[in-house]
Amino acid sequence: MHGHGPPVSEAELHGLVDGDLDSGRREAVQAYLAASPEDAARVEKWRRQNETIRAAFAAVEQGPLPWSLPLAPGAGGVTATGNAGLGQAEARASHAWRERWFAPLIGLSFASGALLAVSAAYLAGRANAPEAGPPSAAAGTFVARAMSALRAFVPPSAAVRLSPNGEGPGQDAAAPILPNLLVDGLRLAGVRAVAGDQGQMLCLIYARPEAANFALCAETAGDAGESVPRVSGNFPSAAITWRQKRANYALTGALPESELRALADTARTQVAAFDGR
Amino acid sequence: MALREELNLCAPRLCRYARALASGQPQPSEIADDLVQAVLLRTWEAGTALRLTGPNLHLHLYTLLTEWHRDKLAAGRMGGKALMKKENFSAGGPRAAGNLPVPASPRDKFAAALLALALEEREALLLVVLEGFSYAQAARILKISRTALIMRLTSARAALSETTAAKSPSRLAKTRPSYLRVVK
Numbered sequence: 281m282h283g284h285g286p287p288v289s290e291a292e293l294h295g296l297v298d299g300d301l302d303s304g305r306r307e308a309v310q311a312y313l314a315a316s317p318e319d320a321a322r323v324e325k326w327r328r329q330n331e332t333i334r335a336a337f338a339a340v341e342q343g344p345l346p347w348s349l350p351l352a353p354g355a356g357g358v359t360a361t362g363n364a365g366l367g368q369a370e371a372r373a374s375h376a377w378r379e380r381w382f383a384p385l386i387g388l389s390f391a392s393g394a395l396l397a398v399s400a401a402y403l404a405g406r407a408n409a410p411e412a413g414p415p416s417a418a419a420g421t422f423v424a425r426a427m428s429a430l431r432a433f434v435p436p437s438a439a440v441r442l443s444p445n446g447e448g449p450g451q452d453a454a455a456p457i458l459p460n461l462l463v464d465g466l467r468l469a470g471v472r473a474v475a476g477d478q479g480q481m482l483c484l485i486y487a488r489p490e491a492a493n494f495a496l497c498a499e500t501a502g503d504a505g506e507s508v509p510r511v512s513g514n515f516p517s518a519a520i521t522w523r524q525k526r527a528n529y530a531l532t533g534a535l536p537e538s539e540l541r542a543l544a545d546t547a548r549t550q551v552a553a554f555d556g557r
Numbered sequence: 558m559a560l561r562e563e564l565n566l567c568a569p570r571l572c573r574y575a576r577a578l579a580s581g582q583p584q585p586s587e588i589a590d591d592l593v594q595a596v597l598l599r600t601w602e603a604g605t606a607l608r609l610t611g612p613n614l615h616l617h618l619y620t621l622l623t624e625w626h627r628d629k630l631a632a633g634r635m636g637g638k639a640l641m642k643k644e645n646f647s648a649g650g651p652r653a654a655g656n657l658p659v660p661a662s663p664r665d666k667f668a669a670a671l672l673a674l675a676l677e678e679r680e681a682l683l684l685v686v687l688e689g690f691s692y693a694q695a696a697r698i699l700k701i702s703r704t705a706l707i708m709r710l711t712s713a714r715a716a717l718s719e720t721t722a723a724k725s726p727s728r729l730a731k732t733r734p735s736y737l738r739v740v741k
Contacts, residue, residue, distance in 0.1 A: 505591075
């Protein structure tokens with residue numbers, strides 16, 4: 281391939297299309313293409329391919345992320361149906377979901393760490409059997425057991441103190457972390473251990489004023505991988521499941537979708553921020 | 558800029574790359590979104606130790622995602638073929654092009670063409686064209702030389718032209734023209 285100066289290489293033709301060509305060679309390459317219709321057509325085809333690829337995926341960058349991503353819009357905020365060409369409103373919403381995701385990382389106190397430690401210790405001793413995570417075929421069973429935790433639940437008449445002595449195995453990193461949902465109006469009504477096919481699952485039962493209870497359940501997962509939250513069933517009687525830090529989680533109850541997702545976001549944030557010390 | 562802000566800025570692009578790589582389509586993909594989540598979480602957790610910012614952070618994220626995608630494919634090959642079939646999660650390649658079902662729409666046709674590329678060709682093409690990395694950056698992400706990257710780009714473009722131009726499955730089976738040219 282000859283043009284002005286050194287010969288034009290195949291790499292330079294690609295560089296011209298991809299914007300990775302020395303500015304000093306641009307003229308030489310363009311002059312070469314002007315004299316070589318066959319290569320010019322080839323380069324033009326590559327340009328069209330580039331445009332097709334970029335256009336096909338443009339919506340992903342410009343649109344909102346699925347709520348289930350860790351940095352993505354969550355419940356009660358931005359939905360996954362926004363439009364491209366975002367204005368200030370969406371920018372504010374985007375900022376809001378980012379703040380919601382990270383703010384707890386700064387302000388988390390784990391005020392009820394005692395309960396977590398006891399729960400973790402309980403599960404550490406019980407749930408050792410390997411098990412597939414919620415996204416697998418076992419998810420249905422896991423969700424069904426999580427939902428069963430709410431059946432005919434009677435809150436204890438008196439508060440039960442679950443404070444550990446600080447020497448228990450609550451620091452075991454392999455034990456599932458049970459987050460404490462400190463949301464206005466919620467009250468931790470009790471903890472229920474639900475027998476499963478493989479080990480025990482522990483469920484925190486939360487009560488809401490003049491509304492049905494909901495449960496946050498966790499069990500040890502055999503798979504170390506993590507998964508995004510997924511909805512099982514139909515609202516208002518649905519469950520959101522996910523795998524995080526070697527544990528399967530399920531949040532279930534008769535809540536509107538937005539509320540259940542917001543709670544799931546809060547739970548995931550707390551689990552992610554938990555350092556166990 | 559704080560790490561969290563940088564991760565937030567990278568997330569949509571990373572999601573775009575993951576979906577293109579894993580499913581060839583812009584729609585939400587379980588596997589792709591899981592990969593993105595895992596990469597963001599890992600980087601966030603290790604962020605302080607890594608001390609990565611700016612372009613280095615971007616390169617790290619894409620390197621991690623590309624490697625984990627390959628690992629997932631390898632696990633699929635060894636552990637269960639169901640994973641490979643799920644969501645068109647495909648290593649691609651000329652054989653895949655022949656095995657893919659006849660696309661129903663132009664969008665599906667394009668996705669099929671993208672997935673029909675060999676994995677290393679798809680990675681190179683998407684990093685340069687879709688994500689806008691320079692040849693040097695893309696080569697660094699893929700841990701290959703600049704020359705090897707350009708060869709993959711050449712091969713990918715030739716294959717993509719052939720696949721998208723094909724009107725019948727029989728044309729997919731044709732041998733690709735050589736992308737090597739004699740430079741005088």
